[in-house]
Amino acid sequence: MSIQEFVAPHSLSEAKGLLSDGAMASVLAGGTDLLVGVRLGTRSPERVVDLKHIPELTAIHVDAESVRIGAAASAFSILHDSDVPSCFPGLAEALDLIGSTQIQGRCSAGGNLCNASPAADSIPALIANDAQCLITGPAGDHQMRVEDFVLGPGKNALKEGELLVALILPRPSSQTADAYLRLTPRTEMDIAVAGVGVSLTLDGEGTCTAARVSIGAVAPTALLVEAAGAALVGTQLDATAIEAAVAATREAACPISDKRGTAEYRTHVVGVLVARAVAQAQARIVETSS
């Protein structure tokens, strides 16, 4: 069956109605995965619901407590028309790695998350920043952590008729910074062989008081590696602590060998990236507090 209907609702309630009347519907937040899937024959919705005209879904709000990114907000608007890059430079870098400038004009952080690719760049960065998913659906609204939202390659936790509305991230203090690094053979237009998101909080003496490490492309879903974070907390991020975090990360990784890299290589390189991302996040905190 090919696409029969294209609808562009202007309100969330209208969108919810279009997603829960039994039609085989797919949402289009930017379409950069959906249209490719339709063309390849892996997606065949009867109805496409364009979310770009719903203000709540494209808005980006930053207040003292939190940062709320509409699920359909384009990567370009997040990167160029919001305070997200100054709050989360690592998340911004992750989004900036997705596609070309033209693609970034369409694609969204919400879409990158819902697409649930093991190699998605934004997901480890969101997990590192403790992001929550705001979900609406027939049973009302609820929240869920990003690391719980992705269930497997291409599978997310949205139930029939549910819709991801926004991503909500706690606003970091000046003593907190994030970083995202990925390994691709090419500099651009490529998909992560391994990706690492890190968020660190340091006290005035440089001791790590909180750390979240998330890894991508080395397991069926992006993982929060709690042991790696734990290895860093309470340390000055000295070589021993970094080594312990690297070892914990490699332990947690369970990659496959495929056309993008061998399992051995991915396990090795995800550790290299953890060490580098920790150093980068640390440098960001030192830079802003000096």
Next chain:
Amino acid sequence: MNAYQEFSIIGSRPVRPDGLDKVTGRARYGADLNMQGQIYGHIVRSPHAHAVIQSIDCSQALAMEGVLAVMTGEDLPEPGDSVLGSGEGAIALKDLSPMVMSRGKVLFHSQGVAAVAATSPELASQAAALIEVSYQVLPAVTDMHEALSAEAPILHEDRFPDGFPEEPTNLAAHISLEVGEPDAAFESADVVIEQTYSVPMCHQGYIEPHACVARVDAAGRVDLWCSTQGHFTVAQYTAALTGIDVGKVKVTASEIGGGFGGKTTVYLEPVAVVLAQKAGRPVKMIMDRGDVFRVTGPAPGAQTRVKLGAMRDGQLVAAEVECVMDTGAYNGNPAGIPAFMATACYKLTNARSTGRAVYTNKPKIHAYRAPSVPQVTLGVELAMTELAAELEMDPLAFRLKNAVEEGDANMMGAPYNRIGLRECLEVASAHAHYKAPVAEGEGRGVAAGYWINAGLQSSATLNVLSDGHLSILTGSPDIGGSRASMALMAAEVLGIPFDHIHPQIAATDAVGHCDVTGGSRTTLATGQAVIQAAEQCVAEMCRRAAAEWEVEAGVVTWSQGAAHYGEHSLTFEALARRAGTMGGPLTFSSSLTASSAAPSFGVHICDAKVDQETGRTTITRYTVIQDAGKAIHPAYVEGQMQGGAAQGIGWALNEEYLYDENGALENPGFLDYRIPVASDLPFIDTVIVEVPNPLHPFGVKGVGEVPIVPPMPAVAEAVYRSAGVRMRDMPLNPPKIVAALQER
């Protein structure tokens, strides 16, 4: 001695005549033409890499509303033993026909087995799914070494290469050459090294997929539009493959979005013609990107064993090269080139070279920029560098000591004319890049390269327009700026402004025969036809001026775009405006089989930095030095040098076809088939060396292909010097480098 020694406009850098249409999106490529009433073709492809086709049932598809025609391999004539073309360009119809559509057996995954034409692309695709093909699946072999083992499935029971007539194997060809006494010479050498190197099968990387639209009229005449490097070849191949007289096939070449050798054959065109013939409607066909990778001819993967012997003073005394090439499912003739050309850069009186081609269950290989030479050159040049290190010699000095020059004979026994390898090596040795110290953590590699270059057939027609402008018609698709070169060459001879000249690529019925734009031949050979036609124009204009002035034609001279005698002069424009009363329209044509081709040489210098932890390589500096004979349009010569280097760097670092255990290609797209993007490369510096080709009126040598020859060994050496581990199997991708570093 070249007919032209001094130039006024040759060597300048005007904007190409086709540039404006290309940057504004107006240029029409393969998929951009639509014919009135056209329908759409779709090919049914094999899900197996090796199978016998037991039956094909098209009845359900044909019964569908909107389906107007179906075809199978049975609709193409039996290829028999006929051969198309001659010499290096010769190809057996039995190796060409199954790349369009198989018959009886499929030998690679996604090979075409049937086709359907319907009123929309969606209907055609749905109808294709209704064509029922029953297969008896056979074991497949995609690795050429496995293909030579005794247990391997045999692809062609009926083929025996020369000298191996006993029983069928997957050996497609075996060619061996020897000069002097290599075994004795190795005995006498002070130092002998022997190593084996390999290169994977790879794609040409053209961005525009294959596309065409074909109409067949009531009289059986074919009107075909397609993206191609040679529409005369398309006409010839399509005619032979469909059984239609070539005289009834008119082909128009669209603009072309890259080819690099990959568009010197046909895939869709015969199918579109047969479907159009059956349906009575024009048929349009566009190949999707996945099929471009799965079913068109890639460059062969190869393994090369190189043995070199030298004296302590750096004198090379013997060479032995054995190259095994993966030809895919049919014979793409890759074996001869490495045998003939492996050691072409060096003075060798004792050498042996062998080329072998092996059948595997993959698409038949096809031409890619200097076909087969980059693969064998990886081995020979990296071995030269390794040997230079053993001899404690500078790698360029070692090459200079042994470089071929005028009068030296190659493996084919032919002596070189005036060539420019020594000059390139000297320029490289003195270049600021080579003189600069290697940065901390980086490595540097150098390599030389050779390509034979082609001459072949070309034609040009010049029409002088009534306002003094000039149209140039050739049959050579413009793939790298050749329109600008044609206009420059005509402007040089005629002395008229560049922007008064309008070069066009004419259809097969509008200009004399032109062979493909390939073999780095267009500026040389088609350019020579343009020069000759322009010289005819000058002669006729001088004759007309002489008649006007009532003097002997011989006393009239031509300069600055005008005929002169004493006080008299008549400009090109005046003669054009008065043509009707001075003897009629001014039209000049010239055709030739060019015998002016001369080989090209280049030397590349590469600096690279390997990240010791991630295995990622960054090319930090790259310089291409190349003999162009005479650079007609230096910017486009530099573009060729940079483009070839970029492709070679991609092949060295990341590009390769990956097949799964069933023979299906795992990376049929540019996401996972990683050609370099702009940010992967440094600015590629170029130095054009000009050692004029004495056989060509302007001194031109082909420039398009040789720049892809040296990059792999240059990059591999730079990676070795940076990483500290020697790798001889391309591509040098991050996982491979990390594995090698960990093994150390």
